[in-house]
Amino acid sequence: MTGSGADVDHSWPAVFERRLIGKRVPRVDGPAKLTGKAVYTQDVRLPRMAWGRLVPAPVAGGKVRVDLAPALAIEGVLGGIVLGETVRYLGQPVAALAAENSDLLEDGLAAVVVEVVEEGWALTREQSLAPDAPRVGRRGNRSGERTRGDGAAARRALAECAATIEGTWQMPIQHHLCLETHSAVVDYSGGESATVYLSTQGTYGSSFEAAEELGLKAAEVRLVCEHMGGGFGSKFDLGIEGLAACRLAKQLKRPVRVANSRRDEFLFAGNRSGSRQQIRLGANKGGHLRALVAEVERFGGIGRGSHPGLPYIYEVRESAVTSSSVHTSTDSSRAMRAPGHPQASFAMEGAVDLVAIELGLDPLLLRKRNLESEVYHRQLDRVAELIGWEQHAHRTSPASPAAGERSSGIGFAVSTWGGGGRPGARAEVRIERDGTVSVASASQDLGTGTRTHMAVVVAEALGLRVEDVSVHIGDSRLPRSVTSGGSVTSACLAPAVQDAASQARAEFLKHLGRVLDAPVGLLRLEDRRLLGPADWELPQLPAAGLDWGQACALLGSTGLSAQGEFQRELASSGVHGAQAARVEVDTGTGRVAIKEFACVQDCGLVLNRLAVESQIRGAIVQALSHGMLEERVVDGGLGLVLSADLMNYKAAVCAQVPEIHVELDQDQGRGVVGVGEPPVIPGVAAIANAIHNACGARLFETPFTPDRVLRALSAATGKDGGR
Amino acid sequence: MAADELTPGISRRNFLKGAGGAAAVTGLANRAVEASEAGEASVASGADGPLRGTLEIVLRINGHERPVQVEPRTTLLRALRERLDPALTGTKEVCNGGSCGACTVLLDGEVACACSVLAIDARGREITTVEGLVEKGEGLSPVQAALLEHDGVMCGFCTPGFTISLGALLDARPDAPEAAITEALAGNLCRCGTQPAVLAAARELSSGGAKSDQGGGR
Numbered sequence: 038m039t040g041s042g043a044d045v046d047h048s049w050p051a052v053f054e055r056r057l058i059g060k061r062v063p064r065v066d067g068p069a070k071l072t073g074k075a076v077y078t079q080d081v082r083l084p085r086m087a088w089g090r091l092v093p094a095p096v097a098g099g100k101v102r103v104d105l106a107p108a109l110a111i112e113g114v115l116g117g118i119v120l121g122e123t124v125r126y127l128g129q130p131v132a133a134l135a136a137e138n139s140d141l142l143e144d145g146l147a148a149v150v151v152e153v154v155e156e157g158w159a160l161t162r163e164q165s166l167a168p169d170a171p172r173v174g175r176r177g178n179r180s181g182e183r184t185r186g187d188g189a190a191a192r193r194a195l196a197e198c199a200a201t202i203e204g205t206w207q208m209p210i211q212h213h214l215c216l217e218t219h220s221a222v223v224d225y226s227g228g229e230s231a232t233v234y235l236s237t238q239g240t241y242g243s244s245f246e247a248a249e250e251l252g253l254k255a256a257e258v259r260l261v262c263e264h265m266g267g268g269f270g271s272k273f274d275l276g277i278e279g280l281a282a283c284r285l286a287k288q289l290k291r292p293v294r295v296a297n298s299r300r301d302e303f304l305f306a307g308n309r310s311g312s313r314q315q316i317r318l319g320a321n322k323g324g325h326l327r328a329l330v331a332e333v334e335r336f337g338g339i340g341r342g343s344h345p346g347l348p349y350i351y352e353v354r355e356s357a358v359t360s361s362s363v364h365t366s367t368d369s370s371r372a373m374r375a376p377g378h379p380q381a382s383f384a385m386e387g388a389v390d391l392v393a394i395e396l397g398l399d400p401l402l403l404r405k406r407n408l409e410s411e412v413y414h415r416q417l418d419r420v421a422e423l424i425g426w427e428q429h430a431h432r433t434s435p436a437s438p439a440a441g442e443r444s445s446g447i448g449f450a451v452s453t454w455g456g457g458g459r460p461g462a463r464a465e466v467r468i469e470r471d472g473t474v475s476v477a478s479a480s481q482d483l484g485t486g487t488r489t490h491m492a493v494v495v496a497e498a499l500g501l502r503v504e505d506v507s508v509h510i511g512d513s514r515l516p517r518s519v520t521s522g523g524s525v526t527s528a529c530l531a532p533a534v535q536d537a538a539s540q541a542r543a544e545f546l547k548h549l550g551r552v553l554d555a556p557v558g559l560l561r562l563e564d565r566r567l568l569g570p571a572d573w574e575l576p577q578l579p580a581a582g583l584d585w586g587q588a589c590a591l592l593g594s595t596g597l598s599a600q601g602e603f604q605r606e607l608a609s610s611g612v613h614g615a616q617a618a619r620v621e622v623d624t625g626t627g628r629v630a631i632k633e634f635a636c637v638q639d640c641g642l643v644l645n646r647l648a649v650e651s652q653i654r655g656a657i658v659q660a661l662s663h664g665m666l667e668e669r670v671v672d673g674g675l676g677l678v679l680s681a682d683l684m685n686y687k688a689a690v691c692a693q694v695p696e697i698h699v700e701l702d703q704d705q706g707r708g709v710v711g712v713g714e715p716p717v718i719p720g721v722a723a724i725a726n727a728i729h730n731a732c733g734a735r736l737f738e739t740p741f742t743p744d745r746v747l748r749a750l751s752a753a754t755g756k757d758g759g760r
Numbered sequence: 761m762a763a764d765e766l767t768p769g770i771s772r773r774n775f776l777k778g779a780g781g782a783a784a785v786t787g788l789a790n791r792a793v794e795a796s797e798a799g800e801a802s803v804a805s806g807a808d809g810p811l812r813g814t815l816e817i818v819l820r821i822n823g824h825e826r827p828v829q830v831e832p833r834t835t836l837l838r839a840l841r842e843r844l845d846p847a848l849t850g851t852k853e854v855c856n857g858g859s860c861g862a863c864t865v866l867l868d869g870e871v872a873c874a875c876s877v878l879a880i881d882a883r884g885r886e887i888t889t890v891e892g893l894v895e896k897g898e899g900l901s902p903v904q905a906a907l908l909e910h911d912g913v914m915c916g917f918c919t920p921g922f923t924i925s926l927g928a929l930l931d932a933r934p935d936a937p938e939a940a941i942t943e944a945l946a947g948n949l950c951r952c953g954t955q956p957a958v959l960a961a962a963r964e965l966s967s968g969g970a971k972s973d974q975g976g977g978r
Contacts, residue, residue: 063908063909063911064908064911064913066916067907067908067911067913067916068900068904068908070913070916070919071890071900071904071907071908071913071916071919071920071923072850072890072891072893072894072900072904073848073849073850073851073889073890073891073920074850074891075916076849077849077852077917079849079852079853080841080847080849082846082847082849088842138842138843139838139842140831140833140834140838213951214951215951216852216854216860216862216915216917216918216949216950216951217852217854217915217917218854264915264916265915266852266915266916266917267915267917267951267952269951298856299854299855299856299857483915484914484915484916484952485914486914647911648911650911651911651914651952651953651954651957652914654953654956654957655914655952655953655954656953657953658950658953658955658956659951659953682855682857682859683854683855683857683859683860683949684857684859688949688951689955690942690945690946690947690948690949690950690955691941691942691945691946691948691955691958691959692942692943692945692946694955694956694959696956697956
């Protein structure tokens with residue numbers, strides 16, 4: 038039996054009718070993850086599986102000749118491939134090797150000889166822009182240069198401003214730091230079909246790439262991603278790991294696993310591009326932003342890098358912005374959670390704050406004057422309340438603590454994002470005669486809770502408990518779904534699931550009405566029961582109804598299935614958010630402690646409040662880690678990345694994580710939006726503004742390490758002529 | 761404690777590079793020979809190079825004696841994840857350098873990074889992995905249940921390590937204060953940002969900790 042359902046009502050249940058949607062539901066795959074039973078790509082074990090890894094180039098630019106023979110001479114080293122001769126960036130994979138096990142693989146990797154003819158490279162901006170610099174970008178070392186706005190008009194407007202500020206904001210490259218490194222297991226021993234296990238954000242799409250690489254028909258390649266250990270934008274496609282695993286499997290005619298080492302991840306698994314933003318911003322006496330003149334540089338290695346443009350979010354009457362990519366001999370940036378946005382936010386929110394201080398205005402007030410949307414106004418007021426802004430002593434000018442004193446400060450920043458759904462995702466809901474219920478789609482759960490909200494939607498529609506619904510995802514043979522990028526997964530998939538579940542419910546009731554000789558319109562599914570009207574005697578339906586199992590037993594032997602697809606009216610797009618940070622600066626040591634964060638985030642229809650709150654808190658943890666700790670450090674002289682391990686690339690741990698107050702700002706009547714990206718945007722800026730508010734030190738460069746804080750403090754003290 | 765100091769005079773780092781000094785090779789050879797007395801070994805030792813070959817040892821994991829073929833250099837992490845058959849893959853490899861806590865296991869009740877312990881050095885010790893936390897009883901341990909309820913699990917790759925670290929702390933100090941909690945979890949990295957929820961779970965479990973409204977719960 039298959040649902041047809043053109044006339045089925047698939048709208049979201051009214052707010053008061055929701056038993057599960059929008060409530061706090063523990064994630065359905067939590068127990069598997071907590072007990073070690075969840076199988077990630079790196080946990081896949083197959084008979085005769087070979088262990089492979091890529092070989093990173095030891096040089097940032099030049100020609101290489103790879104000699105695998107010494108490695109292949111080692112007993113237990115099974116095979117290898119050479120990937121190319123021209124090296125364009127430090128650590129570019131030049132070969133891959135496979136062995137019987139990981140210990141022998143390391144012997145093999147150590148024995149590979151890479152002969153290098155070094156050619157020019159540039160690891161830093163200064164090296165790249167030097168007059169005699171070697172060419173490291175395909176279209177020159179500076180590319181994609183463009184100007185928006187009228188420079189002369191913007192400069193004229195700036196000259197007329199009551200207050201102008203200027204500064205150069207800089208951010209180094211940040212890494213995704215997925216805990217599960219990029220990895221693939223290709224189960225192919227020759228023949229016509231293959232199964233590929235991939236740690237991916239695109240289960241469905243990657244299957245086609247794998248088929249192409251293996252030279253097999255798309256229908257004969259199954260891609261599996263049951264669980265994955267983080268992506269954050271770096272795992273959209275098959276990747277060089279998947280490609281190498283495919284080629285090695287073809288060569289060896291046995292299953293091959295290729296997983297990056299942690300060092301590999303720091304060298305060639307992508308990153309969030311760095312940035313340098315030179316800004317002059319001016320406002321009139323009332324704090325209305327009137328002029329912006331800016332120059333933006335993106336540092337995406339050999340790639341373009343990301344930046345959404347200036348002015349960012351705030352409205353400025355006249356602006357002229359030049360932007361370009363400055364290339365270095367490092368791996369290309371990839372999408373990373375709101376690509377380019379935290380960078381733009383750091384500079385813009387900092388500049389806005391400086392204007393407020395220059396004018397002696399409350400930064401909250403100045404923000405509201407330059408943000409049109411009422412949503413921002415109410416959100417800013419609410420985060421101010423949550424963080425205690427009204428009780429704060431220094432609202433219109435920074436505190437000036439005595440040397441060595443600890444001082445508390447508060448800073449603000451806002452965010453926006455599109456998100457929303459689009460056609461492409463499908464889902465199937467099945468009800469079996471034995472009472473089992475399942476929902477399936479070729480999506481993936483990045484840790485965002487996709488599995489759980491699928492179960493929630495189906496259980497809500499069928500009057501079941503969340504645990505009554507089994508969820509099948511992470512398999513390209515299931516109904517197609519979208520790649521998880523741009524915060525679209527929930528908004529694409531949940532409407533398709535709701536559509537399928539609504540059709541399954543309608544079809545089920547129609548069938549039961551027929552079998553029980555009852556009017557369909559009077560039957561309902563509630564509390565795991567099929568119920569008729571309370572005061573009606575139906576010949577075949579007892580007053581207490583039928584329990585779920587009894588009702589399902591009335592289905593035919595093949596049960597019931599319904600296919601659903603994306604429904605535009607069940608999704609919305611566009612969200613706003615506001616955040617506030619409270620910090621304590623130790624002016625003696627330059628150490629900054631993040632004491633508290635508050636976030637008010639609008640996110641459309643909430644499917645699982647617990648997961649949404651976790652995702653927002655998680656974004657804030659990532660942002661504070663970005664602002665306080667993270668930096669790719671290169672040695673331009675020696676041609677090395679110095680931060681290619683977790684001892685030298687720090688990320689936040691529990692001790693650095695403060696209380697984070699999260700409030701969801703819901704507009705009734707909206708559909709699902711998705712909230713992965715927006716809450717990661719404003720955190721760094723909010724911290725920088727809070728540090729300035731605490732002690733007058735403006736941090737123009739991340740991470741906000743004690744040495745930078747002390748330098749900024751002494752600059753501030755110098756300017757003020759001592760305090 | 762650095763991995764290099766596990767046994768005086770023996771450097772794991774040098775050993776794994778196959779460039780160990782004579783003292784290191786001799787020390788390891790002794791342990792390999794000692795290991796071979798208990799089981800099958802085919803380890804070729806020489807004074808001028810690293811040891812090669814495998815030996816069968818028996819590890820006591822989650823209360824079961826498990827035979828496993830390893831090389832003298834094989835880490836406990838790789839023995840668990842890669843050499844055991846069937847493998848125990850709940851313990852994760854993230855940095856392979858003792859910096860992230862994802863491979864945290866219990867050795868005789870004490871937390872250890874399985875990537876920084878040689879398998880042959882884990883002989884005779886009680887090894888507990890995340891899979892072992894539920895084996896005795898059915899269902900989730902209190903730590904696991906609290907992490908689930910507070911949503912201290914997102915992608916889940918760090919979760920086994922956090923579960924072991926937090927469980928060990930609360931076993932030793934059921935009333936662990938906030939400072940002890942953050943110290944015990946200081947070596948566990950999470951990228952999704954479950955830290956607020958993990959802390960909320962820890963505070964709830966620890967009678968000495970402050971209650972918090974964070975990280976959900978109902």
